[in-house]
Amino acid sequence: MAPRCDEALSSGRPAGQAAPGRDGSHFADQGPGKHNVGSRSGAGSDKATDPGIRLGRTFRLRLDSGAIRVLSSVIVLALGCEAASAQLSTRALADRPATVVAPHDPASPEVFGGSEEFKMVPLGAGIYAAIRTEPLGLAADCNAVFIVDDDAVIVVDTTSGSARAEIAALKRITTKPVRYVINTHWHDDHILGNQLYKQTYPGVKFIAQTHTRDRIATRTSEERLAMRTQLPRFVSALEERLTSGQSLAGTPLSTEERLSYESDIRMAKRFLFSLAEANTLVPEIAVDSALTIYDGRRVIELRYLGRSHTDGDLAIYLPEEQIAITGDIVAAPIPYVGANQSYVTEWPATLARLLEWHAKTLVPGHGPILHDDAYPRLMTRLFTIVTEQVQASVSLHRSLDDTRKNIHLEGIEDSFVGNSAVRRVIFENNIVYAAVGAAYRELSVAK
Numbered sequence: 001m002a003p004r005c006d007e008a009l010s011s012g013r014p015a016g017q018a019a020p021g022r023d024g025s026h027f028a029d030q031g032p033g034k035h036n037v038g039s040r041s042g043a044g045s046d047k048a049t050d051p052g053i054r055l056g057r058t059f060r061l062r063l064d065s066g067a068i069r070v071l072s073s074v075i076v077l078a079l080g081c082e083a084a085s086a087q088l089s090t091r092a093l094a095d096r097p098a099t100v101v102a103p104h105d106p107a108s109p110e111v112f113g114g115s116e117e118f119k120m121v122p123l124g125a126g127i128y129a130a131i132r133t134e135p136l137g138l139a140a141d142c143n144a145v146f147i148v149d150d151d152a153v154i155v156v157d158t159t160s161g162s163a164r165a166e167i168a169a170l171k172r173i174t175t176k177p178v179r180y181v182i183n184t185h186w187h188d189d190h191i192l193g194n195q196l197y198k199q200t201y202p203g204v205k206f207i208a209q210t211h212t213r214d215r216i217a218t219r220t221s222e223e224r225l226a227m228r229t230q231l232p233r234f235v236s237a238l239e240e241r242l243t244s245g246q247s248l249a250g251t252p253l254s255t256e257e258r259l260s261y262e263s264d265i266r267m268a269k270r271f272l273f274s275l276a277e278a279n280t281l282v283p284e285i286a287v288d289s290a291l292t293i294y295d296g297r298r299v300i301e302l303r304y305l306g307r308s309h310t311d312g313d314l315a316i317y318l319p320e321e322q323i324a325i326t327g328d329i330v331a332a333p334i335p336y337v338g339a340n341q342s343y344v345t346e347w348p349a350t351l352a353r354l355l356e357w358h359a360k361t362l363v364p365g366h367g368p369i370l371h372d373d374a375y376p377r378l379m380t381r382l383f384t385i386v387t388e389q390v391q392a393s394v395s396l397h398r399s400l401d402d403t404r405k406n407i408h409l410e411g412i413e414d415s416f417v418g419n420s421a422v423r424r425v426i427f428e429n430n431i432v433y434a435a436v437g438a439a440y441r442e443l444s445v446a447k
């Protein structure tokens, strides 16, 4: 997920500006203190002066200041600190019939090992995906993949809080050592577990895209420092909500929200625990655009397909098995976007290159295994719409705040959100706040 937290989290950036996120785990982000969640305007006061967002819907919910603090930390986990947002606004969920297109629960019948946090799903021919099983929430940990070859194992992504459990699950499958770990990008929800792999398999080498390697070398320590401060706040804020029975939207806590908050708390605690025992490991092998590993009979293609979630996302393709491992180029049910670090305008082209593989199985960075291209195409539509609207807004010299207020995603939002209150908050954060912010940044520079 997201990389840095410095601006928003530690310097009190004005509300409305994204803090750089962390890369590892995904949480919704906001600065620590004062952000108006209920409003898309920028003023950073606990009493949001909500100017009213025209959403084509009558209802809108306003998050209170406590919610704002929670979300800020949240984003932190998800995108490293920057990710997402400083201001969230969430809309009422009332009367929303919804065609839910975006995938939700991992649904694979076979489980090998696994734990309460993930299940090991065999993809055939010695390949296993560790798919997260937590309820969707503000925090997220990543899927991982294990490729067992003739004499060694290749791992894709190491999670932020489940590396120990995943190594144990892997050992139930094979006694072969891990030879390579591929980190799809630099966010801690994908790399924090590297340390445990190094301890368990001293001969392991880490591989990442060149930009990702640079960011791990230069930003990871700073991000982790910020997380040590932010995460405990995130945990207490959610615990407060569970005690008070009030959701982040100020409504009575639903079962969905309760399960989600409880899961977020567990995940944040695991993250903190892992943080305490992690050093920064800079990958030994950097991939500029392409690297192919021929390991026995297996061919493993590592490709840099262009910028999207970050500027250094690696995708992996197994041509024989027709399996694509996408990192956060694809994340479901709602994409993870960092306002200061993602490339929304370029994301559709990157997805198009990914789909040229015509993979039969896609393992996304988050969310269930996909067997067709419907969801990546939905993501493409979303980012295309955001790009078009932000382009028009930039042409009119509108501010970023005004751009966010005037964005209209009603036609596609339900495909991601359906009737879920939890998803709606995440959509507001990741898309209305962060994706619009990213596109605005890109298009303003391009101008």
Ligand SMILES: [Zn+2]
Residues within 6 Å of the ligand: 001, 002, 023, 024, 078, 079, 185, 187, 309, 328, 336
């Ligand atoms: Zn990420």
